[in-house]
Amino acid sequence: MTTSSRSSKGRLARLMMKMPLMLTCREVEAFLIDYLEGTLPRAQRAVFDLHLRMCRECRDYLAAYRKSVELGRAAFARPEDPVGPEVPEDLVKAILDARSREG
Amino acid sequence: MQEGTTQRAAADALGDSALAEAIGRGDGAAYEALVRRHGGAMLAVARRLLRDEDEARDCLQEAFLQAWTKIDTFEGRSALGTWLHRIVVNAALMRLRKRKRRAEESIDALLPEFDADGCRIEPAWQMDEPADSLVQRAQVRELVLQSIDRLPDDYRTVLILRDIEGYDTAEVAQMTGDSQGAIKTRLHRARAALKKLLEPIYGGELT
Numbered sequence: 001m002t003t004s005s006r007s008s009k010g011r012l013a014r015l016m017m018k019m020p021l022m023l024t025c026r027e028v029e030a031f032l033i034d035y036l037e038g039t040l041p042r043a044q045r046a047v048f049d050l051h052l053r054m055c056r057e058c059r060d061y062l063a064a065y066r067k068s069v070e071l072g073r074a075a076f077a078r079p080e081d082p083v084g085p086e087v088p089e090d091l092v093k094a095i096l097d098a099r100s101r102e103g
Numbered sequence: 104m105q106e107g108t109t110q111r112a113a114a115d116a117l118g119d120s121a122l123a124e125a126i127g128r129g130d131g132a133a134y135e136a137l138v139r140r141h142g143g144a145m146l147a148v149a150r151r152l153l154r155d156e157d158e159a160r161d162c163l164q165e166a167f168l169q170a171w172t173k174i175d176t177f178e179g180r181s182a183l184g185t186w187l188h189r190i191v192v193n194a195a196l197m198r199l200r201k202r203k204r205r206a207e208e209s210i211d212a213l214l215p216e217f218d219a220d221g222c223r224i225e226p227a228w229q230m231d232e233p234a235d236s237l238v239q240r241a242q243v244r245e246l247v248l249q250s251i252d253r254l255p256d257d258y259r260t261v262l263i264l265r266d267i268e269g270y271d272t273a274e275v276a277q278m279t280g281d282s283q284g285a286i287k288t289r290l291h292r293a294r295a296a297l298k299k300l301l302e303p304i305y306g307g308e309l310t
């Protein structure tokens with residue numbers, strides 16, 4: 001992160017505490033990842049939650065964003081086969097041969 | 104069959120730490136047991152990251168050769184599978200760095216939109232169905248996999264390592280050599296872009 005973006009985020013953080021209702025969606029976006037990671041300070045988190053309560057767009061956006069992460073996970077999950085696919089026999093052989101050459 | 108059947112069976116019965124010790128002594132049957140026990144999961148992650156069967160196979164070979172030569176650095180603090188997983192991820196990342204960049208779609212067009220006042224432009228979605236049930240539909244699952252595939256390599260890699268493989272931000276930063284701040288920004292953009300590409304699902308177009 002550059003110095004300028006860090007300081008503008010600092011300015012934003014101060015602004016959001018002073019005038020929580022003035023926070024725009026674009027500003028909310030900058031804090032979203034920290035909000036989801038649970039690393040947002042408690043007071044800022046409260047402001048974020050307040051914006052979400054008032055803003056239909058951000059609520060729907062966040063729901064779809066979360067769902068996308070879940071869909072990514074679900075699409076790759078193989079509940080029927082948690083250890084993954086079998087290694088093709090010719091590949092097992094190639095791996096073992098490479099080791100023999102290595103000594 | 105590479106080694107005697109009895110040796111193989113004996114090696115198969117070893118737990119992970121005993122297996123690692125046997126490999127450290129140069130035991131070929133133990134090595135084969137290792138490849139068969141852990142190779143599948145490792146091949147899966149190589150395929151996810153590289154999206155190319157030949158490269159994934161080469162990558163798996165490299166990873167196992169590395170595991171063979173540095174098995175004595177395995178300290179048993181983590182599970183053997185975790186240790187191997189990390190080796191194959193690093194080998195795949197190395198390949199991605201060397202690979203000639205394919206023509207990549209810019210991610211900018213997929214990022215969130217705001218109006219002139221900074222208000223978000225976002226349709227109203229109806230999403231009651233859980234992800235697990237959504238991906239049972241082949242069309243949905245295909246769209247999700249293809250959409251992740253469409254992300255530029257740098258973004259796709261971070262999304263896969265964080266959201267699919269389950270590494271934390273610090274671990275991903277260590278693997279890619281980027282700052283944690285950069286990883287978080289990239290993860291956020293990757294998720295936002297994925298969400299944009301998956302909007303047909305949220306709009307009920309794929310029922």
Ligand SMILES: [Zn+2]
Binds near residue numbers: 025028051057
């Ligand atoms: Zn908003």
